[in-house]
Amino acid sequence: EAGVAQSPRYKIIEKRQSVAFWCNPISGHATLYWYQQILGQGPKLLIQFQNNGVVDDSQLPKDRFSAERLKGVDSTLKIQPAKLEDSAVYLCASSPGVGRTGGRADTQYFGPGTRLTVL
Amino acid sequence: KQEVTQIPAALSVPEGENLVLNCSFTDSAIYNLQWFRQDPGKGLTSLLLIQSSQREQTSGRLNASLDKSSGRSTLYIAASQPGDSATYLCVVLYNQGGKLIFGQGTELSVKP
Numbered sequence: 067e068a069g070v071a072q073s074p075r076y077k078i079i080e081k082r083q084s085v086a087f088w089c090n091p092i093s094g095h096a097t098l099y100w101y102q103q104i105l106g107q108g109p110k111l112l113i114q115f116q117n118n119g120v121v122d123d124s125q126l127p128k129d130r131f132s133a134e135r136l137k138g139v140d141s142t143l144k145i146q147p148a149k150l151e152d153s154a155v156y157l158c159a160s161s162p163g164v165g166r167t168g169g170r171a172d173t174q175y176f177g178p179g180t181r182l183t184v185l
Numbered sequence: 186k187q188e189v190t191q192i193p194a195a196l197s198v199p200e201g202e203n204l205v206l207n208c209s210f211t212d213s214a215i216y217n218l219q220w221f222r223q224d225p226g227k228g229l230t231s232l233l234l235i236q237s238s239q240r241e242q243t244s245g246r247l248n249a250s251l252d253k254s255s256g257r258s259t260l261y262i263a264a265s266q267p268g269d270s271a272t273y274l275c276v277v278l279y280n281q282g283g284k285l286i287f288g289q290g291t292e293l294s295v296k297p
Binding site for chain 2: 069070075106107108109110111114122157159173174175176177178179181
């Protein structure tokens with residue numbers, strides 16, 4: 067099966083500019099996650115979608131970050147305006163979702179990530 | 186607060202050595218625990234998943250153990266190879282469908 071796709075793979079912008087990332091999850095996966103991974107740290111969950119609804123966005127800086135998953139399939143994450151501290155790898159993951167039997171319901175499959183550098 | 190800690194942060198070993206990576210978590214009421222591998226410029230790959238009712242999982246040269254009572258997990262890598270060089274992340278899930286809690290990772294370098 068095809069994996070989680072993300073684009074672009076790399077992005078360099080200046081502070082105060084805007085940027086958008088795109089993620090296409092594995093076909094049929096109901097749950098989609100966006101993570102921010104700062105160098106030297108583990109990923110931090112920004113937002114979790116179940117189909118097209120938000121399950122958890124408690125750690126999303128809503129003054130500058132936004133995300134949507136309008137049709138319950140692919141998703142975009144936007145930063146407007148960007149700050150220096152937003153430099154990180156942004157990872158997208160998907161999972162079959164709650165309600166499926168067996169351990170695989172909770173297994174998340176990660177995309178390659180987008181490396182953002184804010185100058 | 187639910188936290189996951191990994192020790193050491195970085196490890197360098199010669200090829201062929203057996204090694205152990207350590208993970209500790211503050212809340213023992215976990216649903217499952219996973220070990221992921223992360224290569225530069227690539228996503229995370231799940232290596233082993235241990236359900237809360239299990240004590241260990243094995244895959245090839247990898248063995249992961251889980252001791253919920255002490256809040257610890259270890260990843261044992263036998264006969265390490267240069268291709269094992271990567272960052273290894275310990276990840277805890279507390280509720281089905283809930284949030285993954287990541288450790289900060291151990292960066293492993295295996296020297297030929």
